[in-house]
Amino acid sequence: MDMPIPDRDSEDYAHSHSGVGGNQSARAEMQYRDHELLRGIAAGQFQLAFQPKFNVRAGVIDAAEALVRWAHPAMGLMMPDRFIDRSEDSGTITELTIWTFEQSARDQQEFIRLGLDLRIYVNLSAQLLTQETTVARLCAIAAQSGAKLGVEVTERSVIDDTKLAVTNVDRLRAAGYAIAIDDYGTGRSSLTYLKQIDADELKIDKSFILSLATSHRDPLIVRSTIDLAHALGMKVTAEGVETQAAHALLTVMGCDVVQGYLTGRPMNMARFLEHLGKFTVESISFPHDITALTNHKIWKRA
Secondary structure (H helix, E strand, C coil), rough: CCCCCCCCCCHHHHCCCCCCCCCCHHHHHHHHHHCCCCCCHCCCCCEEEEEEEEEEECCCEEEEEEEEEEEEEEEEEEEEHHHHHHHHCCCCCCHHHHHHHHHHHHHHHHHHCCCCCCCCEEEEHHHCCHHHHHHHHHHHHHHHHCCCCCEEEECCCHHHHHHHHHHHHHHHHHHHCEEEEEEEECCHHHHHHHHHHCCCEEEEEEHEEEEEEEECCHHHHHHHHHHHHHHHCCCCEECCCCCCHHHHHHHCCCCCEEEECCCCECCCCCHHHHHHCCHHHHHHCCCCHHHHHCCCHHHCCC
């Protein structure tokens, strides 16, 4: 039976396995002070978790998205939803972002040393894309490290100052970053966004993927988006792939990359390397005849 992979990287799971004593719900209500984030960076409290990106055509995991975690000494392992918004409001997001890119560069070089040709993608906050000094620092990280990195940006990133945002995306691309448009389909002017951003990859938001095998409209949207992205010279990543059926259908549609709990949840470096060693295509393949799921022409590639 085709079942979703349990979300073991949820905030509840993180708290229950954080190794910090005390009441879990009470810790969840605790608030950190802004200066703690900067001290936490200096103290090595932040860490990266890597979620695999599975290349459907090549049949291998050849990239990963880096997701930041905060091992707070009093509040346990904190997921990004507990500190990213506040760090953006306080301005500490800049130093957190620089640390994330620097650590991603170091980890990517470690992958290379181990013989793994993996690109690491990092999310870039919308407000930072229009900060020229921050973009310059990110370009310097790429130039000095030579690491194989990618930047994920959202439509929100270009709404406030479109001209500057597009210019900075071009600067990052020229510095060697692969550019991915994240959460595509959730904004209000997505077609305009595609026209403005010179990107290498389009990531279809998970809201269109989670019910792919049961919805009548989502398959139409996903298939047409894949065709459009390919026509514009971009590869396509489907986010939120949790079932073997969804993976099978996306493969038939011509999707290039899948990302989600089916192919691997976010994990630390050691577990990620272990996962790479054990991962097989057979483990995510749909075990049944998918004819019944693909009996309409929308599933077929042109």
